[in-house]
Amino acid sequence: MYEDVMNKIKDYFLLDTEQPNCYLIYAPLKTILFATNKTGANAFLQLKNGNILPGAEKILEVLEKSKINLLPSNFNKNYNADITICPTFCCQLRCLYCFALGGEKINDLSLNASKAVIDLILHRYSLQKIQSSRLIWHGGGEPTLAWEVLKKTSLYHRQEAIALGIKPQLSIVSNGVWTKEVRGWIIDNFDRITISCDGPSDIQDRQRPLSNGLPSSHFVYETLRAMAYHRVNFGIRATITENNVKRMPEMVRFFHKLCHPRILQFERLSICGRCEESKIQTGSSEDYIKYFKKAFEVAKDLDISLVCSGVRIFRRTNYYCGVGGHAVCVTPEGFLTTCHRVDNILHTLAKELIFGKWNGYQYQWEQKQLERLQNNLSVNNFDRCRDCFCKYTCAGGCIASRVNPVEKQISDEHCQIIRELSRFRLILIAKERGLLKDIKIKEEVNYHEKGTRKSG
Amino acid sequence: MKKAQENLGELRNDIIISAPIQLIRSKNHEENATCEINCDEFGYSGCSGDCGCDGDNGDSNPGCSDD
Numbered sequence: 001m002y003e004d005v006m007n008k009i010k011d012y013f014l015l016d017t018e019q020p021n022c023y024l025i026y027a028p029l030k031t032i033l034f035a036t037n038k039t040g041a042n043a044f045l046q047l048k049n050g051n052i053l054p055g056a057e058k059i060l061e062v063l064e065k066s067k068i069n070l071l072p073s074n075f076n077k078n079y080n081a082d083i084t085i086c087p088t089f090c091c092q093l094r095c096l097y098c099f100a101l102g103g104e105k106i107n108d109l110s111l112n113a114s115k116a117v118i119d120l121i122l123h124r125y126s127l128q129k130i131q132s133s134r135l136i137w138h139g140g141g142e143p144t145l146a147w148e149v150l151k152k153t154s155l156y157h158r159q160e161a162i163a164l165g166i167k168p169q170l171s172i173v174s175n176g177v178w179t180k181e182v183r184g185w186i187i188d189n190f191d192r193i194t195i196s197c198d199g200p201s202d203i204q205d206r207q208r209p210l211s212n213g214l215p216s217s218h219f220v221y222e223t224l225r226a227m228a229y230h231r232v233n234f235g236i237r238a239t240i241t242e243n244n245v246k247r248m249p250e251m252v253r254f255f256h257k258l259c260h261p262r263i264l265q266f267e268r269l270s271i272c273g274r275c276e277e278s279k280i281q282t283g284s285s286e287d288y289i290k291y292f293k294k295a296f297e298v299a300k301d302l303d304i305s306l307v308c309s310g311v312r313i314f315r316r317t318n319y320y321c322g323v324g325g326h327a328v329c330v331t332p333e334g335f336l337t338t339c340h341r342v343d344n345i346l347h348t349l350a351k352e353l354i355f356g357k358w359n360g361y362q363y364q365w366e367q368k369q370l371e372r373l374q375n376n377l378s379v380n381n382f383d384r385c386r387d388c389f390c391k392y393t394c395a396g397g398c399i400a401s402r403v404n405p406v407e408k409q410i411s412d413e414h415c416q417i418i419r420e421l422s423r424f425r426l427i428l429i430a431k432e433r434g435l436l437k438d439i440k441i442k443e444e445v446n447y448h449e450k451g452t453r454k455s456g
Numbered sequence: 457m458k459k460a461q462e463n464l465g466e467l468r469n470d471i472i473i474s475a476p477i478q479l480i481r482s483k484n485h486e487e488n489a490t491c492e493i494n495c496d497e498f499g500y501s502g503c504s505g506d507c508g509c510d511g512d513n514g515d516s517n518p519g520c521s522d523d
Contacts, residue, residue: 438474
């Protein structure tokens, strides 16, 4: 009984709401949240330390006997036929922070290699029924610059998937500097579009200039307006640096006015690639937290979802991203990798994450390497995450960042950001759903009953 | 001893807990305007379809910050 309780309670967490006598108990694996008072919080902490105080059973009952339907426990066993293709290192921009030094290398993936990876992915699982297959075009460089490969491979993927009874889906992550022809075709054919843009022109043009140093903003804004006009399923991803960390609320209003996005993703700068040369910095983690919260409130009022990676309170996972053997990405040089940042054999993580290569005729790859990653990169193997309440939502953060010595400190700050913003989101939900109010009302009832008992 | 038991009894009565809520989106919540919790993470960063929804829409690597 005792061991059973202790085993279960290790994945339940206590959160301070910063309101008097109000705490939250959070069970991420069960996706359950409820509030308690200070006495309940103390009893819960005692329970975590192995002391079962009278009354603690009330807390256990909520967690164990809740009628809430539980989700399946095998939440990471998803077989998919998704593929990310980074077809080129070429780029029209010279973003100050580009992880791939886009535009400095000229390698392109051949059409044969591009089509072959579609075949590989669609036939990867022969025994499991695959419902859908998503083809995602991504950088490294700007994928639309490999236009013929992109267009022909996208059509090939659609044709082959449909022939196998699999639903094809088409996505792209792009800088948005498109010709009229490219824009028209993408709008007509893609299911989902993500445009990278850093906000008002003074920020966009400073952080994401064209290769000749001229402004890029008007090209990107034209694309974003077209997305809005054609009611495309699109989102915007912005990089948050020392230049715009305090301007996040303004950025939300700016994007709203420009193109009415439904989703915005504000990601803190990752110090890698061209950052070494440009010396661009992140800004403080305290500022990121403070202004993200303000921006979140602004976005909420405008009916926009503002998100950042790692803060995902509705999700349960053992892996931060697909790097743990779930993602398949092909680089311009024909490497198969589980992380598009690990796109060359000189990268520190190349031996671990690059699991195959195009040899000019076919892909040679190691399924066992993917299985090893699935075992090794599960959050259950990360000591630093053991007692973190974000363990099953963030699941350990970006592996590529963690092995970068420059990013080590930033990686620790990332944990602080994830925890604080996750707590912020949980408290907001607790407020919206009346949990905190519930505690106050019950507290008052309790107080009056006690008074009555004493006087009686 | 009796005093201690009284204190413990008081402790039991003093513990107050709210009703629990579940942090989950309804199935196909994109189309479902009455999603249990006003889902604000649909789409892009993080949603892997675990909850039975349609999953992420655009991630090259679900969860990755580069998408």
